Amino acid sequence: MKNRWGLVVLILLLAAFFRFWDLKNAPPGLWADEAVNGVNALRAIETNGWKVFYPENFGREGLFINIQSVFIKSFGAETWVLRLPSAIFGVLTVLGLYLMTRELFGRRVALFASFFLATSFWHINFSRIGFRAIMAPFFFVWSFYFLFLGARKLKQSLFILAGLLFGLGFHSYIAYRIAPLIAVLPLWRFYTGRKNQEAGLQLGSPASKFCPPCLIGLFIFATFLAALPLLWYYVQNPQDFLGRTAAISIFDAPNPLGQFSENLIKTLGMFNVAGDFNWRHNLAGSPQFWWPVGLLFLLGLWLSIKAILKPTPERDSESLSSPSPMEGVGGRVPSFPLKFTLLWFIVMLLPVALSNESLPHALRAIVLIPSAMIFAALGLEWIIQKFNEWLDKQKTNYPEKIAQLNRVAKEATLLLFVFFIAAAAHTYNTYFIRWAPNSNVYQAFQTNLTEKTNWLNAQPKEIKKYVVTDATERVDMRGTPMSFQPIIFITNTFFESRQKEKNIYYFGVGGFDSIDCSSWCIIIPVESKPTIYKTLKQKIPSLRLDTTPGFVVLKNY
Numbered sequence: 001m002k003n004r005w006g007l008v009v010l011i012l013l014l015a016a017f018f019r020f021w022d023l024k025n026a027p028p029g030l031w032a033d034e035a036v037n038g039v040n041a042l043r044a045i046e047t048n049g050w051k052v053f054y055p056e057n058f059g060r061e062g063l064f065i066n067i068q069s070v071f072i073k074s075f076g077a078e079t080w081v082l083r084l085p086s087a088i089f090g091v092l093t094v095l096g097l098y099l100m101t102r103e104l105f106g107r108r109v110a111l112f113a114s115f116f117l118a119t120s121f122w123h124i125n126f127s128r129i130g131f132r133a134i135m136a137p138f139f140f141v142w143s144f145y146f147l148f149l150g151a152r153k154l155k156q157s158l159f160i161l162a163g164l165l166f167g168l169g170f171h172s173y174i175a176y177r178i179a180p181l182i183a184v185l186p187l188w189r190f191y192t193g194r195k196n197q198e199a200g201l202q203l204g205s206p207a208s209k210f211c212p213p214c215l216i217g218l219f220i221f222a223t224f225l226a227a228l229p230l231l232w233y234y235v236q237n238p239q240d241f242l243g244r245t246a247a248i249s250i251f252d253a254p255n256p257l258g259q260f261s262e263n264l265i266k267t268l269g270m271f272n273v274a275g276d277f278n279w280r281h282n283l284a285g286s287p288q289f290w291w292p293v294g295l296l297f298l299l300g301l302w303l304s305i306k307a308i309l310k311p312t313p314e315r316d317s318e319s320l321s322s323p324s325p326m327e328g329v330g331g332r333v334p335s336f337p338l339k340f341t342l343l344w345f346i347v348m349l350l351p352v353a354l355s356n357e358s359l360p361h362a363l364r365a366i367v368l369i370p371s372a373m374i375f376a377a378l379g380l381e382w383i384i385q386k387f388n389e390w391l392d393k394q395k396t397n398y399p400e401k402i403a404q405l406n407r408v409a410k411e412a413t414l415l416l417f418v419f420f421i422a423a424a425a426h427t428y429n430t431y432f433i434r435w436a437p438n439s440n441v442y443q444a445f446q447t448n449l450t451e452k453t454n455w456l457n458a459q460p461k462e463i464k465k466y467v468v469t470d471a472t473e474r475v476d477m478r479g480t481p482m483s484f485q486p487i488i489f490i491t492n493t494f495f496e497s498r499q500k501e502k503n504i505y506y507f508g509v510g511g512f513d514s515i516d517c518s519s520w521c522i523i524i525p526v527e528s529k530p531t532i533y534k535t536l537k538q539k540i541p542s543l544r545l546d547t548t549p550g551f552v553v554l555k556n557y
Contacts (some may be wrong), residue, residue: 007111008095011114012094012118014118015090015118016087018118018124018127018427018431019086019087019091019127023128024078026431026432026436027128027129027280027445028436028441028447028450029079029446029448029449029486030082030445030446030450031444031446031486032446032485032486033131034079034486035489036056036057036482037065037082038077038082038130039485039488039494041065041068041069041072042077042489042492043494045072046494046495050062050066052229052233053234053237053240059240059243060132061132061173061230062171063132063135063168063171063172064132064134064135064171067085068081068082068085068130077489077492079450082489083128083129083130085130086128086129087128089127089134089135090123090124090126090127090128090134091127092138093123093134093141094118095114096138096141096142096145097110097113097373097374098110098111098114099141099149100142100144100145101113101374101377104148104337104340105377105378108384109381110377112376112377112380112381113374113376114373115420116373116376116377117370117373119424120289120373120427121282121283121288121290121427121431121435122289122362122369123137123366123369124427124431125435126281126362126363126366131363132172133172133175135169136169136172136173136366137366137367137369138172139166139168139176140166140367142165143162143163143169144183144186146159146162147159147162147166147183148186150215150219151186151215154215160222162222163218163221163225164225164226165226166183166223167222167223167225167227167228168227170230170231171226173367174351175348175351175365175367176367178348178350179367182340182347185343186336186340187216187219191212191213249354249355249356250263250353250355250356259356260353264349267349267352267353267360267365268349269360271289271294271298272287272291274287274360275287275360276288276360276361276362277358278361278362278444279438279443279444280441280444280445281363283434283438284440286430289372289376290423290426290427292419292423293423295379296377296383297372297375297379298379299379300375300376300378300380300381301342301345301375301379303378303382304338304342304375305342307335308335308339344371345368345371345372345375348365348368351364351365351367352364391405446483448551449486449487449526450486451550452487452524452551453486453491454490455549456487456522457490457491459522461501461502461503463503463520463522464503464505464517464519464520464522465503465505465521465523465524466504466505466506466507466515466521466523467484467504467505467506467507468511468512468515468523468525468532468536469481469484469527470508470531470535471483471526472508481508481526483526483527484526487506487526491504493506515540517540517542517556520557521555521557522553522554523536523543523553523554523555528551528552533545533552533554540554543555
């Protein structure tokens with residue numbers, strides 16, 4: 001047991017390394033969507049105005065932003081602080097997956113699944129970006145862990161805790177809203193399994209005193225209670241319920257069914273063929289899995305479907321509250337864990353396949369990542385089982401060669417260890433060597449704006465500093481261009497009082513006439529456009545271009 005927990009600790013340390021190492025520099029820059037979260041958090045800190053839902057930027061559930069505000073208040077308005085909650089949620093999801101998978105498939109499969117998640121570029125990447133979506137798999141795996149544990153131990157407190165965590169998941173990401181479709185299966189399995197078991201219990205025994213519908217009711221009530229603040233907000237503001245989802249739905253396409261089929265093929269192909277092409281989400285176009293893990297995923301998925309389609313009395317007789325699951329995907333492993341994992345995977349494919357923008361889309365598929373890791377773990381477990389069966393058979397048939405066969409077993413163990421080392425090394429190379437320094441990633445995260453902001457912060461306070469843009473295509477609810485958001489956050493100049501204190505002001509193309517350069521001033525165009533330089537020079541002839549900072553600024557001193 002101590003050895004098993006030792007391996008878990010090693011996996012968690014590996015997960016922490018990949019999620020916290022060099023967080024100040026990778027990813028570079030600050031994407032506008034992250035910056036809007038930060039600006040909302042700054043506003044909430046200043047006004048004590050924390051919200052359950054922030055309607056800016058197409059609308060976002062407020063829990064993650066409120067958590068970010070706690071870190072910002074403690075450590076300051078910096079990019080890495082904005083991303084720190086994501087890294088923490090990412091590591092805790094690895095632990096939650098281990099515990100949940102152990103309840104379903106046993107310790108060894110749980111170790112494999114948690115290792116694959118710990119070293120997954122897909123999950124690591126979103127664990128290092130300030131997006132609320134990273135909370136969704138966290139709440140999912142932890143809520144079902146406590147639900148399965150509660151079903152095994154028949155404790156009311158565990159059902160309540162599971163329900164509270166499941167309900168909090170609705171505060172994470174819009175794709176989580178279909179999670180109740182998955183929860184129906186374990187709840188129904190628990191109800192029918194306990195009902196069948198109680199028929200054989202002696203009257204007055206401890207287990208017979210539990211009421212399955214009551215425990216299920218506690219779970220549902222706790223879920224409703226945790227989700228209630230958000231539900232109440234949607235009742236009062238129904239226009240925010242769907243947000244941007246309606247605009248990108250396949251049902252606006254000329255042929256929704258054909259579009260769905262095409263989307264599903266692209267989404268299924270993201271695991272092993274061609275992944276997300278957005279540089280913020282992925283090493284553009286690369287499969288979401290490293291190819292050996294991708295093959296294990298396909299093997300585990302195929303074996304699970306095969307086992308479900310060929311049920312056995314042993315598999316179907318197992319209830320959700322069985323004392324302990326068996327290892328692997330073969331043999332007498334209960335069918336419920338396989339059905340649950342497959343249902344989880346299929347249902348969480350729907351938010352991606354039903355959307356009609358930038359497919360395949362790794363972010364919208366974030367809730368299914370742990371289930372995919374379980375399939376990969378099952379594939380590896382099957383290979384190990386088959387190898388052990390072959391080894392035992394050879395030892396029986398050729399007892400005189402036991403020494404050689406034992407050496408083969410040691411070599412196979414070493415090969416497995418090398419595979420794990422190679423997986424971790426591949427992930428390090430992909431993220432820190434190939435992805436993070438890539439010029440496309442530099443552009444995708446608007447790193448030039450961060451560089452301009454750092455330079456701006458270093459300028460004397462007594463000099464007036466103007467940030468300008470001629471962009472009008474995307475603005476926040478106050479009419480402020482989205483391109484200003486990273487600068488506003490990093491300089492902490494959302495409020496006019498802070499702008500006056502730091503002598504930093506923001507103007508769109510319609511406000512150029514309000515720029516006052518009667519004394520020393522600096523103007524920083526967000527975009528490097530000659531048309532902006534020309535317009536400003538015409539209005540303020542004394543301005544001169546300066547490229548010494550590494551980008552163009554206009555100065556009047």
